[in-house]
Amino acid sequence: MAVTSFQDLPVADRDREWDGAAAEKRVRQWAGAEDEPNEKYRDAHVWYDAENKDNFTAYKLLIADVVDGKLTAIPRGVMAAGNVMQGSRGGVDLPERDIDRVKSHLAKYYAKLDDTAPWDRD
Template sequence: MSMDHIDNTPPATTDNAADVDMPWAPRDCEWSGSAAEARALAWADGDPHKLACVFLYRNPDPSKNPARENDYKFPVADIIDGEPRRVFRAVTHAAGRLDQADIPEADRERVRNRITRLYRSAARAFGDPSIRAPWE
């Protein structure tokens, strides 16, 4: 695919966050971050809008290339049957890594809020009110 067909406009979000309303994979879905990232990169094919729907954070620096996967952090989805799906184990992994991430504090708080929303969404989707973000 030639680069002139790719829209490199950053996703239109104020917090560089993934779509928290994406459907969930089964709760017991296995998670391998590196394998899921590779599948997401292949699926997105350089499209920054697709990349942004899989990750909770993108470096907001306007000089960065929004189609470059190295500027994304906290993958919380995998490509299953050709479509992105939230993976609960990915969300728990993101929650565990958040405090060690090298991102600005204001962005960390936005990501924390998104993770909290994902935990609440998972509780509803899986019918388990005991599912809560670690900091709740």
């Protein structure tokens, strides 16, 4: 189990639409990961199951898309992942020991958006 390293990706405009399924396809193509995940594909996610890293289902919390040929964090993707960490859509099944690190990773993107992560709000 592993939290991906913070990539400090560029951030798209806040009003950019988020379509996770379409982003997934573009990220696979951009990363050259059509057959199996690789390190570039991993960078678009916040968490993955390191023991099953060769399976696409091992990757969770996609926050990025390909914009103008570059992997870019999408604010609505970051917010969707933040909401899932708060229990939206049934939450996400992660090891307890990884939850704080996932939240820290996401909080860095919230900060880049001049926003506060939902778990840090009063």
